[in-house]
Amino acid sequence: MTPGLRNLAATAGVVSLMIGSSSVLRARDVRVPLTQSADRGLYIRSGTVAKTLSMSLRTIAADMYWLRTIQHFGGDRLSHRRDRPFELLQPLLDLTTTLDPNFNAAYRFGAMFLSEPAPGGPGRADQAIALLEKGLRAQPARWQYAQDIGFVHLWNRGDAKEAALWFHRAAEMPGAPNWLNAVAATTMAGADRQVAGAWLEDMVAHAPEGWLRAIAQRRLAQLTAMNAIEQLEALVAPFQKKMQRNPTGWDDFMAVGLIAGVPIDPAGAPYVYFPASGLVRLHPQSPLSPLPVLPERPR
Amino acid sequence: MQSVVRTEQLTKDFLTGFWKPRPGRVLDAVSFDVPRGEVFGLLGPNGAGKTTTIKLLMDLLRPTQGRAEIFGRPVSDADVRQRVGFVPEQPYYYDHLSAEELVQYFAGLSGLSRVDAVARTAAVLTRTGVRDEDRRRPLRQFSKGMLQRVGLAQALVHDPELVVLDEPMSGLDPIGRRDVRQIIMQLRDEGRTVLFSSHILADAELLCSHVAILARGQVVALGKLTDLTAPAMHGSEVVVSNVNAEAAARIGAHAARVTEIADGRYCFELAPGERPEPVIAILAAAGATLVSVSPVRASLEDIFLEAIQ
Amino acid sequence: MSATRVQLVAWHVFKEGARDRVLFTMVGFAVLLFGASLLLGQLTAGQDLKIIKDLGLAVIEVSGVLMSVLIGVGLVAREIDKRSIYGLLARPLRRWEFILGKYVGLLMTLAANVAVMTVALYAVLAWMQWTATPAVRASWEAPALDPAMLVAVVLLMGELAVLTAVALFFSTFSSSALWSTLFSLGVFVAGQFSGQLRELATAVGSRAAGAVGTALGLILPAFGAFDVKSQVVHGLAIPLEFVGMTMAYAALYAAAVLTATIAVFNRRDFQ
Known part of the structure; x- marks a missing residue:
């Protein structure tokens, strides 16, 4: 055999063996797919043990756990997991912040993950507040954490009083912007959506990654929807005054010229009008659903 | 073969x-x-x-x-x-x-x-x-x-x-x-x-x-060793000691060059073609001591150079 | 062809491995680690058996991979570098016999080391089994001395068969052990993701990136395909057919790499 012919034969041999091997692998995955284990393990739950094991690589270990946190949160959100969703979120965040007590993003965004209501999150406002309090113990000068705690009270618990208290505490801390006092005051007065809006704008501006920004933006959209719902509900009274009856649907509103078309929320889903109660709500399929439990505005 | x-x-x-x-x-x-x-x-x-x-x-x-x-x-x-x-x-x-x-x-x-x-x-x-x-x-x-x-x-x-x-x-x-x-x-x-x-x-x-x-990278010479090295013979060197001046002069007649190394010790360089045996015979008669006889040849490098030229 | 010559080369690779202090240290370290895992088990209540199995299988895999690469890259390169290959190839030994012998010899070495570590792991698990109360035993997903762990070990050998071929491939044309090691480990790491690379085409919008991903996914060895540690530890079934097809994949892929290795080696000049 000439060298050229030998090279050709070798190349042909290698290529056909490669093709053969990858087809075997494909056939295997079709014929005998393995069941994946449902259990999701987290070997080390104690931050102290993790600290000891990671030695001088603590901050890198913290980064790894933070990445795992993001994957865990994002993965369960995307897969709409039903079986114990977000079960590792709190332990992962606790590990991350124990390994690196100065991990700013882990406190602030971690609290946001934890407080996110189901099905988009575990809806654990209590754990979110605990995480931020842990952050305050590690870095008592971070007025942002106090502000964030106030926000969780306001947005997820509808507790304006407690929220105002925390905003006030944040304002008292060195380096805090002076508008925080104003925020505390307006929260007490009940004009909390503006407060929430300003806070969310700040989160959008400082989000380190696109998808984190998306979460804050979604909350902004929810805020817009809440304002819209209020405005839409306010149209019932003018209708009754004009027609001397209750409206039965959006068509009625349109017929009298109160609205131009079926109103849709910022995510593109139509609002639903309940004629019996005269209330307007989000469409259950809307990505913005469910809305947070902000305290009722004084009418 | x-x-x-x-x-x-x-x-x-x-x-x-x-x-x-x-x-x-x-x-x-x-x-x-x-x-x-x-x-x-x-x-x-x-x-x-x-x-x-x-x-x-x-x-x-x-x-x-x-x-x-x-x-x-x-x-x-x-x-x-x-x-x-x-x-x-x-x-x-x-x-x-x-x-x-x-x-x-x-x-x-x-x-x-x-x-x-x-x-x-x-x-x-x-x-x-x-x-x-x-x-x-x-x-x-x-x-x-x-x-x-x-x-x-x-x-x-x-x-x-x-x-x-x-x-x-x-x-x-x-x-x-x-x-x-x-x-x-x-x-x-x-x-x-x-x-x-x-x-x-x-x-x-x-x-x-x-x-x-x-x-x-090239063959410059090929064959039987004797054929190749014979022409390269460049005479020989004879070193003797205990030689008196008279004997030294007699041997010097055969040599191309004579060098006195130290008291009574001489080096005689014989020309190509000159055999060392007659010189050794004179030494025996004069009662001198033979130290060494060595053929003087071109180095291998000389042969290479010669062959290349 | 002479099976005897291949066997002889293989036997000498094995013999060299058996006299290598580094290998002893590595296996000794692994065995020590199994012992230490008993201590770690105490710290994490309830999960101890699973953790020891996880750790044990991971340690066997990591040391197998390191041995395969570290020895594999030097197997041919060092013979060329130190010129000991001259004496070998001056025998009626064909070059392909030399490569095959080296490959088989290293696989034998790896199999022996993996076997020692597996026995040590089972010994630790036997100790667990012996000391556990019935209540603790009832909480285990799989028995302590689960023979299914051997399936994971067999598949690991399949993985090492492919990795060794890759390391040997780099060993034949690069004289730098450092680069060969980095390349081999790089292929090992990239190969863990070859499944994801193949699916990249659907995941990313860019067509070019998708095509590159698919091609890489096909060329790179699918090391991720050998990993059944999670299934084994949780006592999930692994069908025999799965094992058979996976090993067939390993055999075909290793054969492809060895063919390429021999083709490269056959053309080589030993200056």
């Missing part, structure tokens, strides 16, 4: 340069024949292409052009090496093996059965002078000369008809050189063919019947 080794227009280019490799010719159309039963010397200064030629013969390198045959078969035929023993230049063997294990391993690769390998290994290690107590020591403790002996042993273990040695004397002490020479002579006496390379002409003179002289 049958050739054991034959090369025809053997040519080898190596690519040199990293970014734009260009072929550099290391061996240029080398043709020679090694007759059966002879000791053949491949001579030349360092960098002449001796090792390249030997590697081409052992199929460690592939020729750019030309061909090489051993026992009438192309060197690419691995079965040919069943009948060939090879000692590379500066042989290196595995640190973790003992001399015995190494030679047995190589015997096995040449197709010897386990029993034969053990028996033959003991025999060749004795022959090459590796002492019993050294045979089970790991090779990493061996000196260069000892390694050369092990190298010879592995080359002989399968009773080859042709033995190829690349610079077998380099790095050896005088006793080692003498032993290697003796082994080569024995191999010839046993009817084997020996091909070895060297950059020292004296080695060739003591061993070879035929030589090829390489310089800059």
Whole structure:
């Protein structure tokens, strides 16, 4: 055999063996797919043990756990997991912040993950507040954490009083912007959506990654929807005054010229009008659903 | 006369340069024949292409052009090496093996059965002078000369008809050189063919019947050693002591040049063609002492230069 | 061809491995680690058996991979570098016999080391089994001395068969052990993701990136396909057919790499 012919034969041999091997692998995955284990393990739950094991690589270990946190949160959100969703979120965040007590993003965004209501999150406002309090113990000068705690009270618990208290505490801390006092005051007065809006704008501006920004933006959209719902509900009274009856649907509103078309929320889903109660709500399929439990505005 | 080794227009280019490799010719159309039963010397200064030629013969390198045959078969035929023993230049063997294990391993690769390998290994290690107590020591403790002996042993273990040695004397002490020479002579006496390379002409003179002289990758001289070196004889030098002035003058008549080294000690340089025997006869009569007689010849380099011109 | 010559080369690789202190240290370290895992088990209540199995299988895999690469890259390169290959190839030994012998020898070495570590792991698990109360035993997903762990070990050998071929491939044409090691480990790491790479085409919008991903996914060895540690530890079934097909994949892929290795090695000049 000439060298050229030998090279050709070798190349042909290698290529056909490669093709053969990858087809075997494909056939295997079709014929005998393995069941994946449902259990999701987290070997080390104690931050102290993790600290000891990671030695001088603590901050890198913290980064790894933070990445795992993001994957865990994002993965369960995307897969709409039903079986114990977000079960590792709190332990992962606790590990991350124990390994690196100065991990700013882990406190602030971690609290946001934890407080996110189901099905988009575990809806654990209590754990979110605990995480931020842990952050305050590690870095008592971070007025942002106090502000964030106030926000969780306001947005997820509808507790304006407690929220105002925390905003006030944040304002008292060195380096805090002076508008925080104003925020505390307006929260007490009940004009909390503006407060929430300003806070969310700040989160959008400082989000380190696109998808984190998306979460804050979604909350902004929810805020817009809440304002819209209020405005839409306010149209019932003018209708009754004009027609001397209750409206039965959006068509009625349109017929009298109160609205131009079926109103849709910022995510593109139509609002639903309940004629019996005269209330307007989000469409259950809307990505913005469910809305947070902000305290009722004084009418 | 049958050739054991034959090369025809053997040519080898190596690519040199990293970014734009260009072929550099290391061996240029080398043709020679090694007759059966002879000791053949491949001579030349360092960098002449001796090792390249030997590697081409052992199929460690592939020729750019030309061909090489051993026992009438192309060197690419691995079965040919069943009948060939090879000692590379500066042989290196595995640190973790003992001399015995190494030679047995190589015997096995040449197709010897386990029993034969053990028996033959003991025999060749004795022959090459590796002492019993050294045979089970790991090779990493061996000196260069000892390694050369092990190298010879592995080359002989399968009773080859042709033995190829690349610079077998380099790095050896005088006793080692003498032993290697003796082994080569024995191999010839046993009817084997020996091909070895060297950059020292004296080695060739003591061993070879035929030589090829390489310089800059080309064969510059080829044939029987006596034919090649006879014209290169440049007279001789005679050193004597206890010579009185009268005797010195008589000897001086034969010499081309006379140098007095120290009281009564002289060096006489005889011209080419002048035999030293008459001078020695005068010494005996004058009661002087002969210190040394050495033939003066051109170095191998001189022969190369002469051949190139 | 001569099976004897291949065997002889293989046997000497094995013998060298058996006399290598680094290997002893590595296996010794692994065995020590299994012992230490008993201590770690105490710290994490309830999960101890699972953790020891996880850790044990991971340690066997990591040391197998390191041995395969670290020895594999030097197997041919060092013979060329130290010129000991001259003596070998001056024998009637064909170059492909040399490569095959080296490959088989290293696989034998790896198999022996993996076997020692597996026995040590089972010994630790036997100790667990012996000391556990019935209540603790009832909480285990899989028995302590689960023979299914051997399936994971067998598949690991399949993985090492492919990795060794890759390391040997780099060993034949690169004289730098450092680069060969980095390349081999790089292929090992990239190969863990070859499944994801194949699916990249659907995941990313860019067509070019998708095509590159698919091609890489096909060329790179699918090391991720050998990993059944999670299934084994949780006592999930692994069908025999799965094992058979995976090993067939390993055999075909290793054969492809060895063919390429021999083709490269056959053309090589030993300057």
